[in-house]
Amino acid sequence: MKQSLQLRLGQHLTMTPQLQQAIRLLQLSTLELRTEVQQALESNPMLELEDEGGGEDYEPPSREEPVERTATDDDAGLGEERGEGEADLELAQSEMPDDLPVDSAWDDVFENIGTGTGSAGDSGERDFEAGDSAPESLKSHLHWQLTLTPLSDKDRLIGEAVIDAVNEDGFLTQSVEEIQEGLPTELEADLDEVMAVLHVVQNFDPPGVAARDLRESLAIQLRQLPAATLWLAEAKRTVAEHFELLAGRDYAQLRRRLKLEDGPLAQVLRLIQSLNPRPGGQISDTRTQYIVPDVIVHKRSGKWRVELNPEAAPRLRINAQYADLAKQVHNASDSTYMKNQLQEARWFIKSLLSRNETLLKVASTIVERQRDFLEHGEVAMRALVLHDIAEAVGMHESTISRVTTRKYMHTPRGIFELKYFFSSHVSTAGGGECSSTAIRALIKKLLAEENPAKPLSDSKIAEILSEQGINVARRTVAKYREAMAIPPSNERKRLA
16 A cells, blocks of 8 residues: 555644633632632742732832831830730740751741740640531530440440440431440340440430430430420320321321320420431531622612622732743743743633633623512522523533532522522413422412411312413422422321
8 A cells, every 4th residue: 555645624623721721710619719729829920819919019128128117106105015925025036047947947946936835735725726627426425425424334335335326317226136246245244234324325415316216216305304394294105105196197096095185286296396306417527518609699779780709709910020020031941931830820810700701791691581580589480591591691501501500699589509590491371481490489388378287289289380370280299399308298287
């Protein structure tokens, strides 16, 4: 086969590094963007925050010519009130050498500065980093109470085994026999000893912990209530003797068994419902995740306005001193390095500005389409899909998806993810469209106004919505109800 050279002309799309960076910044959340900006500031000397010094108008004092400060009367009065500790601090600062060895440490030059009496670990002072430590878990909370309980070494080991068998909800995951079998053989603990220690742990906080089932947990919580609590005896009897009727909401049988009228029975049930079915949920070892909104919506002069959150949109600029220095460097390698850093800084700032502009444009279009929601609430939410916004702003649907993912909007009605404003639609009798979010709001409103003794079924809800001109099937109502974590009608039934 003869070899030959051929010239072909074609077109293809190539993602430049600048475009890849812009897309990556576009899909970052607020917290991830802060981390990305911080890494860029640390790695690129050409970048700086706009609120920092070091710009064109900033002239830092030189090391050879220290800044002189004129003493005032206030300074003189302050000097009279200075304590011995501040005098020692000034003395230590005055003794700081001009040059330190490269491998020297701060403690090698200054000792016990800032703590007054030494390190926090030696003096037992409060650890200032403790506030940022991991939250307490349920098992650690129970172990702490176990250490404060006067028990023998044998019972303490049994108590640790019992606590280790407690799950996050506060219930035992093992039977008493299994806990006994898991103990060391040399401990020689019988079943009665394990039960005795289990009863000790069940008296720990939170109430109802270490129970073997829901009935036992409710009974423990009732035992720990004050004796003067109204209807306490009837509630204990209901949980102990008629728990199956209570779980099945058979109020007619409960009324006959307890020999109570509807009013007193409702009081007994209200007392039982005030108990916690998941006692371990009161103590959680998860950190609270706070949401920082990307855009802020407010009404001014009768018009809705959209603004970027200044805390979520850091403003960067080129460091003028380093930019000027890049023009004065004569070394080829240094000049190339600084020019590359300058170019990367400009790309990063441009990508950041592009992200902010795109986010603001998309958020403004969403607010324009969902103005009725801001005015009247969820029942006025319009049906909206990504294609509608993409067509309005002249972008691709994938770009709109990146912009609206993990981005949040602060409105007078609360903080919502931008994805929240997109929903499918259901046809109405008049030929229009109704948002699925609005239908959920209508269902929630109907259930809030229903008769507790005769709750609305899914078929009845579908019938009511059909009378309002919204064509929705029963299974669709059931799907929306389950998505809102609302139980079915037989589980919502209660005494009025």
